Amino acid sequence: MREKLRAVQVTHRVEREHFSILQGTLRVVCFQRAPASEGIPARNEGMTLLLRIVQKVSPTFYRLGQNVHALASKQGQLRSIRERRPVRGDGSAIPWYTYPAIEYLSQFDFSNASIFEFGAGYSSLFWARRARTVISVESDSGWLEHLKEGVQPNQKVLLRQGRDEYVNAIREQPDLFDVVIVDGRWRHACLEAAMDKVRDDGLIVLDNSDRYPEATGRLRDSDRFQVDFSGFGPVNNYAWTTSIFLRAACRLQKGFAPPLPIAGLRQTFGAQDEE
Numbered sequence: 001m002r003e004k005l006r007a008v009q010v011t012h013r014v015e016r017e018h019f020s021i022l023q024g025t026l027r028v029v030c031f032q033r034a035p036a037s038e039g040i041p042a043r044n045e046g047m048t049l050l051l052r053i054v055q056k057v058s059p060t061f062y063r064l065g066q067n068v069h070a071l072a073s074k075q076g077q078l079r080s081i082r083e084r085r086p087v088r089g090d091g092s093a094i095p096w097y098t099y100p101a102i103e104y105l106s107q108f109d110f111s112n113a114s115i116f117e118f119g120a121g122y123s124s125l126f127w128a129r130r131a132r133t134v135i136s137v138e139s140d141s142g143w144l145e146h147l148k149e150g151v152q153p154n155q156k157v158l159l160r161q162g163r164d165e166y167v168n169a170i171r172e173q174p175d176l177f178d179v180v181i182v183d184g185r186w187r188h189a190c191l192e193a194a195m196d197k198v199r200d201d202g203l204i205v206l207d208n209s210d211r212y213p214e215a216t217g218r219l220r221d222s223d224r225f226q227v228d229f230s231g232f233g234p235v236n237n238y239a240w241t242t243s244i245f246l247r248a249a250c251r252l253q254k255g256f257a258p259p260l261p262i263a264g265l266r267q268t269f270g271a272q273d274e275e
């Protein structure tokens with residue numbers, strides 16, 4: 001036990017020392033920036049050098065940094081936090097769901113799917129790019145005005161400010177939907193309506209499901225599997241859960257593409273690789 005404690009203390013001291021070396025190095029690199037006219041941008045050279053030093057001095061810190069980079073740049077969280085809107089690093093619209101849920105939903109072929117969404121937003125554009133039709137209901141007129149500019153031909157956005165008209169907007173629609181997303185106001189009531197209006201082989205998406213234990217219980221009691229995608233997402237400085245509810249009859253697997261995680265290693269193995 002004592003040995004273990006000593007080892008922890010030594011590691012802690014070494015890491016602390018490494019950190020001060022790192023801070024010093026960072027200062028040096030910043031001061032030694034070469035003029036931009038010398039060819040390769042000075043910042044990249046400095047950055048590469050800095051990364052090499054960090055890798056050498058503290059492999060732990062370096063690996064942690066790679067993960068921070070994946071979240072900040074590859075997932076685009078840095079830009080979304082800066083701009084306070086759910087976008088990737090290149091500015092393209094994504095839903096305000098957790099990143100694991102977005103990656104999961106991006107695997108499927110929704111080109112023939114009809115979508116109904118409670119709570120319009122950047123998600124509406126994301127779905128419009130993928131699905132046959134998207135109907136969104138929104139209660140905030142100012143927000144709707146902001147979204148109107150980007151509305152696509154396969155999209156309809158309904159303004160419903162009162163509770164009943166908002167919840168019942170889905171019941172006014174003659175057909176059932178392949179996907180219903182609950183991500184706006186009055187979520188308990190919207191989920192009840194969603195269960196009535198989603199196809200048996202379709203799915204329901206509930207964002208922030210960690211805050212709605214009663215509602216998720218209702219969905220599970222309706223003979224649906226709950227699949228949770230917890231983790232970080234755009235804009236927010238905390239993790240949350242986006243859940244998908246589906247029945248065994250769900251036919252989404254038909255358009256399934258194998259996962260390609262953002263910042264993954266992009267390696268695949270066949271059966272022959274194991275011989």
Ligand SMILES: C[S@@+](CC[C@H](N)C(=O)[O-])C[C@H]1O[C@@H](n2cnc3c(N)ncnc32)[C@H](O)[C@@H]1O
Nearest residue numbers: 095096097119120121122123139140143183184
């Ligand atoms: C958490 S947002 C989610 C909207 C949408 N489903 C998405 O993923 O982008 C829920 C509600 O917040 C309101 N809202 C107000 N300002 C907003 C903003 N800047 N971005 C997104 N929603 C906003 C809208 O009324 C919207 O229906």
